[in-house]
Amino acid sequence: MDCGDQATAANFLRxxxxxxxxxxxQDSAVEPCRGxxxxxxxxxxxxxxxxxxxxxxxxxxxxxxxxxxxxxxxEPAADQPAPTPRPPAADAGGDGGKKPPSTILGWxxxxxxxxxxxxxxxxxxxxxxxxVLCMMTARRDNLCPQELVEAFDQRxxxxxxxxxxxxxxxxxxxxxxxxxxxxxxxxxGYDHAVEAMQEVGEEESMKLEHRLSYxxxxxxxxxxxxxxxxxxxxxxxxxxxxxxxxxxxxxxxxAGISTALFTTLVGLAIAIPAIAAxxxxxxxxxxxxxxxxxxxxxxxxxxxxVQPKGxxxxxxx
Numbered sequence: 135m136d137c138g139d140q141a142t143a144a145n146f147l148r149x150x151x152x153x154x155x156x157x158x159x160q161d162s163a164v165e166p167c168r169g170x171x172x173x174x175x176x177x178x179x180x181x182x183x184x185x186x187x188x189x190x191x192x193x194x195x196x197x198x199x200x201x202x203x204x205x206x207x208x209e210p211a212a213d214q215p216a217p218t219p220r221p222p223a224a225d226a227g228g229d230g231g232k233k234p235p236s237t238i239l240g241w242x243x244x245x246x247x248x249x250x251x252x253x254x255x256x257x258x259x260x261x262x263x264x265x266v267l268c269m270m271t272a273r274r275d276n277l278c279p280q281e282l283v284e285a286f287d288q289r290x291x292x293x294x295x296x297x298x299x300x301x302x303x304x305x306x307x308x309x310x311x312x313x314x315x316x317x318x319x320x321x322x323g324y325d326h327a328v329e330a331m332q333e334v335g336e337e338e339s340m341k342l343e344h345r346l347s348y349x350x351x352x353x354x355x356x357x358x359x360x361x362x363x364x365x366x367x368x369x370x371x372x373x374x375x376x377x378x379x380x381x382x383x384x385x386x387x388x389a390g391i392s393t394a395l396f397t398t399l400v401g402l403a404i405a406i407p408a409i410a411a412x413x414x415x416x417x418x419x420x421x422x423x424x425x426x427x428x429x430x431x432x433x434x435x436x437x438x439x440v441q442p443k444g445x446x447x448x449x450x451x
Contacts, residue, residue, distance in 0.1 A: 245392035246400065250363055254400050257356055261408050264348045268415050271342060277422040278309045283429055286313060290436065308338045308423070312430045324438050331430055335423065342419050346412055353408035360401020367394025 243251065270276070282305050289298035295317065302313035312331045319330040370390030374382050 241392070242396055242400075245389075245396040246363075247393070250359075250393075250397055250400070253359060254356075254404065257352055257359075257404055261349065261352045261404060264345065264352070265408075265411055268342075268345050268349065268411075271345065272415050272418050272422065274422060276307055277419070278426045278429060279305070279307050282307060282310055282313075283433070286433060290433065308335070309426045309429060311338060312426060313433065316430065316434050320434075320437055324434075327434060327437065328431075331434070332427075335427055335430075339419075339423050342423070343416070346416050346419065349408050349412040349415075353405045353412060356401040356405035356408065357398075358401075360398040360405075363397025363401070364394040367391060367397065 246254070274280075282302070285301055286298055289295070289301060299314060299317045302310045302317065304310070305314075312334050315334040316327040316331040319327045367390040370393065371387045372390075374386050374390065378386075
């Protein structure tokens with residue numbers, strides 16, 4: 135065997151040995167590195183998933199708290215002190231920081247306004263003035279004084295007719311005016327004297343009724359003004375509802391409603407006493423005027439046989 139064949143045989147044997155020998159895997163050093171990388175990726179993915187889940191849960195709690203009106207609890211940081219609570223600031227919008235009245239009287243003045251205050255004040259002053267005047271007029275001393283009845287009857291019993299006439303004429307009561315008019319017409323006959331007394335009595339009654347009618351007028355006008363304020367206040371409240379872009383505040387609606395209620399209240403507060411006083415005084419005046427008529431006829435009844443001057447006396451049949 136020559137040198138070339140020997141080299142060929144040696145190469146064959148070397149190749150056979152290389153093939154037959156077990157080779158170590160090439161990736162044996164790479165596998166540990168690949169396993170550690172996958173473990174790190176898995177841990178990071180788990181951290182990211184937990185963070186996203188926690189953020190979603192917190193956001194859901196905040197949304198639920200905002201929906202049901204409960205503020206979300208915010209924990210203060212450990213290194214920062216808890217903030218001190220501040221007093222609630224005045225609402226700058228809506229009422230413009232205006233404080234509501236603290237008393238019922240102030241609320242009444244604010245709800246009525248100067249217009250209704252002046253109107254109801256004038257009506258109240260007029261009612262009190264008329265009431266005092268009518269109460270002073272409806273006294274017995276001004277309509278049918280007992281002193282005049284006794285003095286006039288005494289003069290007639292003494293046949294002092296001129297003194298009786300002067301006494302009745304100087305008296306300012308209704309009875310004095312009735313008796314003086316009857317004695318003045320007595321010369322024309324008893325019938326003319328009675329007619330004159332009836333005319334004066336009706337005239338004085340009309341004057342008294344005329345004064346009392348002012349209280350009845352006040353009792354009728356006051357509720358009408360209160361009703362006018364009620365309609366005005368309701369219109370103001372509905373105007374707030376119609377012109378507001380969103381739901382109006384209760385304080386804005388309360389202004390018109392307060393005007394409506396307080397005007398009605400004040401109107402009734404004036405009307406009820408006025409109507410009651412009118413009916414009471416009218417009944418009293420009617421009773422005293424009836425007493426004036428009966429008393430005057432009794433005092434003048436002794437002149438029933440008096441005939442007019444120049445008339446022939448009646449002869450008994």
